[in-house]
Amino acid sequence: MKKCKIPEATINRLSIYSRFLELEELNGVVTVSSNEIAKKIGITPAQVRRDLAYFGEFGTRGVGYNVKDLKENIMRILGLHKRWNIALIGAGNLGRALINYKGFSERGFDIVAVFDNNPNKIGKIIRDKKILDIKRDLEKTVKEFNINLAIVAVTAINAQEVVDDLVKAGIKGIINFAPISISVPSDVIIRRVDLASQLEVLTFNIQNKNLYSK
Amino acid sequence: MKKCKIPEATINRLSIYSRFLELEELNGVVTVSSNEIAKKIGITPAQVRRDLAYFGEFGTRGVGYNVKDLKENIMRILGLHKRWNIALIGAGNLGRALINYKGFSERGFDIVAVFDNNPNKIGKIIRDKKILDIKRDLEKTVKEFNINLAIVAVTAINAQEVVDDLVKAGIKGIINFAPISISVPSDVIIRRVDLASQLEVLTFNIQNKNLYSK
Known part of the structure; x- marks a missing residue:
């Protein structure tokens, strides 16, 4: 693997490719072309080849890609050939929804510990997990379960403050659902999930359909 | 506006530009260059100019963009110069989290009605909204409140089935949180929010940092 900056859009597409390949494999498909992948996903075949070329040579010219091999390679590139232990911070409605979210465990993500700072919640059980005290239990739990990633579902x-605690405890990757920008040291990655921006793609399309049809 | 296919990545970036411009405006900044926008967002200035060029001529060469004008133009392009009424389907943990999500109303999205099919939930109140019966109340409520968009937070x-009901009721844009692919007619837009793919960008980065440092 070359040491070069991979565009985030490429990483996002790797996720999408791997899901498509998973389905193809389930359907018994053995080889796919970049054209077939591209058509299914709505991008150009050249983009598919460019994305994969960052990571090596996968296909055979004129034959295409072996579905199982390519899927396994992409999973390895994404770090999904193993399972990841996740800490969830915040046992409110969103936290409860995320604990029950099936999509995580399917992709190898296990929420192994839940933390809150609210004394009324600490010690209660959600989905067979005792809610832990973020101030008292975070560091030792992160070590005990070898946790690298955290999901922040607090106000x-x-x-x-929660993110500062996570960084101090050694967490290296954070998903932030709180509607605010958070600072982290340069060796920690944080991504904000902005649910409104999902709606904005819809309003753009509806808005422009109306413009076009006039 | 030309009738051409706008890449989804461009639409996503418009959201990001508008948030950046909003902050700049709050900070009293009057003009920005494509360089400044690009640097803040981590893309190239050429990409910024290309994204905006789909929609017309906004900046002045050598001067840059007027922050307020560009923000207002982008908001209009995204359809965010007006407010949108949203139907939420599913009054479980995720639904409850979404009703309380501050990020929606800030961007002009108002959840005006909540539906479920569970008789134990129908009629109960969450956040001053009575939970309505999707089978009995959807069509008339969509008309009454002029609802175009829906968020699906069901299993x-x-x-x-929920999406079929929404389409029948006249909904044109849907965000789907359920971990499954859904079919819709060609005049309806549906987007699946896959929360696991957010984690995969983190694991990719952690995975590759480890590889690089060896």
Whole structure:
């Protein structure tokens, strides 16, 4: 693998490719071409080849890609050839929804510990997990379960303090659902999930359909 | 506006530009260059100019963009110069989290009605909204409140039936949180929010940092 900056759009597409290949494999398909992948996903075949070329030579010219091999390679590139232990911070409605979210465990992500700072919640059980005290239990739990990733589902007001605690405990990757920008040191990756931006793609399309049809 | 296919990545970036411009405006900044926008967002200035060029001529060569004008133009392009009424389907943990999500109303999205099919939930109140019966109340409520968009926060098993009901009621844009692919007619846009793919960008980065550092 060359040491070069991979565009985030490429990484996002790797996720999409791997899901498509998973389905193809389930359907018994043995080889696919970049054209077939591209058509299914709505991009150009050249883009598919460019994305994969960052990571080596996978296909055979004129034959295409072996579905199982390519899927396994992409899973390895994404780090999904193993399972990841996740800490969830925040046992409110969103936290409860995320604990029950089937899509995580399917992709190898296990929420192994849940934390909150609310004394009324600490010690209660959700989905067979006891809610732990973020101030008292975070560091030792992160070590005990070898946790690298955390999901922050707390209010905007609490988010920076929670993230500071996570960084101190050794967490290297964070998904932030709080509607606020958070600072982290350069060796930690944080991504904000902005649910409104999903709606904006819809309004753009509806808005422009109306413009076009006039 | 030309009738041409706008890449989805461009639409996503418009959202990001508009948030950046909003902050700049709050900070009293009057003009920005494509370089400044690009640097803040981590893309090339050429990409910024290309994204905006789909929609017309906005900046002045050598001067840059007027922050307020560009923000307002982008908001209009995204359809965010007005507010949108949203139907939420599913009053479980995720539904409850979404009703309380501050990020929607800030961007002009109002959840005006909540539906479920569970008799134990129908009639109960969450956040000053009575939970309505999807089978009995959907069509008339969509008309009454002029609802164009819906958020589906139900289980995978129920998702296709719910979406069929939404389409029948006249909904044109749908965000689907259920971990399953859903079919819709060609005049309806549906987007699946896959929360696991957010984690995969983290694991990719952690995985490759480890590889690089060896």
